[in-house]
Amino acid sequence: MQTESSPFEPLICINRIDETADATTFEFKKIDDSLFEYKAGQFLTFEVDVAGELEYRAYSLSSTPSKPETAAVTIKRVAGGKVSNYLLDNLQPGFALPAMAPAGEFTLQDNQSTTELLLMSAGSGITPCMSMARWLLDTQQQVNIHFIYSARSEADVIMADTLDALNEQYDNFSLTRILEQTGNPNDIQGMLDAPLFEKLIPDNRGRTIFTCGPAPYMQAVEHLAESMGFDMALFHKESFVPEAADETSESGVNYQVAAPQYGKNFVVDENQSLLDALEAVGVPIISACRTGFCGACKCKVTGEVESSSQETLTPEQIEQGYVLSCSAKAGSDLVIEI
Numbered sequence: 001m002q003t004e005s006s007p008f009e010p011l012i013c014i015n016r017i018d019e020t021a022d023a024t025t026f027e028f029k030k031i032d033d034s035l036f037e038y039k040a041g042q043f044l045t046f047e048v049d050v051a052g053e054l055e056y057r058a059y060s061l062s063s064t065p066s067k068p069e070t071a072a073v074t075i076k077r078v079a080g081g082k083v084s085n086y087l088l089d090n091l092q093p094g095f096a097l098p099a100m101a102p103a104g105e106f107t108l109q110d111n112q113s114t115t116e117l118l119l120m121s122a123g124s125g126i127t128p129c130m131s132m133a134r135w136l137l138d139t140q141q142q143v144n145i146h147f148i149y150s151a152r153s154e155a156d157v158i159m160a161d162t163l164d165a166l167n168e169q170y171d172n173f174s175l176t177r178i179l180e181q182t183g184n185p186n187d188i189q190g191m192l193d194a195p196l197f198e199k200l201i202p203d204n205r206g207r208t209i210f211t212c213g214p215a216p217y218m219q220a221v222e223h224l225a226e227s228m229g230f231d232m233a234l235f236h237k238e239s240f241v242p243e244a245a246d247e248t249s250e251s252g253v254n255y256q257v258a259a260p261q262y263g264k265n266f267v268v269d270e271n272q273s274l275l276d277a278l279e280a281v282g283v284p285i286i287s288a289c290r291t292g293f294c295g296a297c298k299c300k301v302t303g304e305v306e307s308s309s310q311e312t313l314t315p316e317q318i319e320q321g322y323v324l325s326c327s328a329k330a331g332s333d334l335v336i337e338i
């Protein structure tokens with residue numbers, strides 16, 4: 001259970017399933033056996049101690065909220081990545097891992113949606129789409145799901161057995177796997193492009209699209225959907241990688257910032273995020289997605305700030321001066337409380 005002082009709750013790993021050579025599903029339960037509460041598409045932010053340094057990373061839940069006794073995330077190794085490799089190499093059943101409450105707005109409930117759905121993912125981006133499909137099918141909702149998944153080869157298809165089982169069990173679920181290399185006649189060989197998209201979805205441009213995957217993949221899906229006349233109010237995407245920092249931004253006006261809890265007084269540039277500035281002077285602030293989605297880097301500010309995201313903040317918190325430090329820049333001298 002989370003406490004007033006810590007937003008983290010230890011989850012116990014109870015199972016690990018190797019999905020591919022470089023992706024593993026970890027299943028968790030709560031220490032007191034209480035139930036998980038989340039929306040399909042949300043993520044957990046874990047605190048991971050890697051060689052004495054605390055790291056924070058977000059992982060989308062791949063399980064369904066309709067089976068709340070346990071919850072699962074599926075993690076793919078990133079070449080040279082600190083936390084993904086650490087967890088795949090070290091996290092075993094019986095170990096505890098601190099996690100924040102589920103968060104995120106890439107959900108069916110938080111977005112405009114229809115009963116005809118395209119769940120389009122690539123690589124590890126399958127996780128939130130899998131949770132949505134599992135939840136919709138398990139709760140017998142009157143929907144039609146076309147699940148389109150892209151990967152390099154058959155060996156890279158994450159949760160392949162689950163996809164096959166859903167495809168077999170449900171008439172309202174259809175699966176298309178697009179693989180760069182495949183010998184399987186049920187797969188489409190190649191990459192998603194306009195002719196293939198047109199062939200797969202010849203009609204009904206009024207479907208809801210949820211997409212998740214590497215940035216170039218999502219850009220391609222968005223571009224194709226837009227150019228083919230889909231209703232873009234029904235297009236929703238989730239990014240796992242922070243957008244590249246704007247390296248062209250020039251230095252601008254400086255403001256004084258005080259973080260009295262940590263005895264820090266420092267100068268911040270108006271173009272710098274408060275998170276970067278706090279980290280630079282050694283304030284121990286938690287961060288995960290760094291893109292204004294997860295809410296981990298929330299802090300309370302007195303003074304003027306310009307915020308590009310207020311996701312996860314309640315109207316009361318905004319009223320009280322809370323900001324997401326990754327998405328906030330100073331507009332005056334500030335006092336910050338973590």
Ligand SMILES: Cc1cc2nc3c(=O)[nH]c(=O)nc-3n(C[C@H](O)[C@H](O)[C@H](O)COP(=O)(O)OP(=O)(O)OC[C@H]3O[C@@H](n4cnc5c(N)ncnc54)[C@H](O)[C@@H]3O)c2cc1C
Pocket residue numbers: 043057058059060061073074075076077078079080081082083084085104124127128239240241288289293
């Ligand atoms: C909302 C959200 C949900 C996420 N859900 C999942 C999930 O379900 N499964 C999953 O495996 N990951 C997921 N991620 C990504 C995850 O949080 C980590 O970023 C990822 O595991 C890499 O962390 P790392 O410590 O191994 O790499 P780092 O040490 O942080 O980074 C190493 C290098 O890899 C690059 N990099 C970081 N992340 C990625 C990435 N995803 N793909 C390619 N290059 C990357 C970095 O820019 C850096 O150059 C999610 C991220 C967000 C923001």
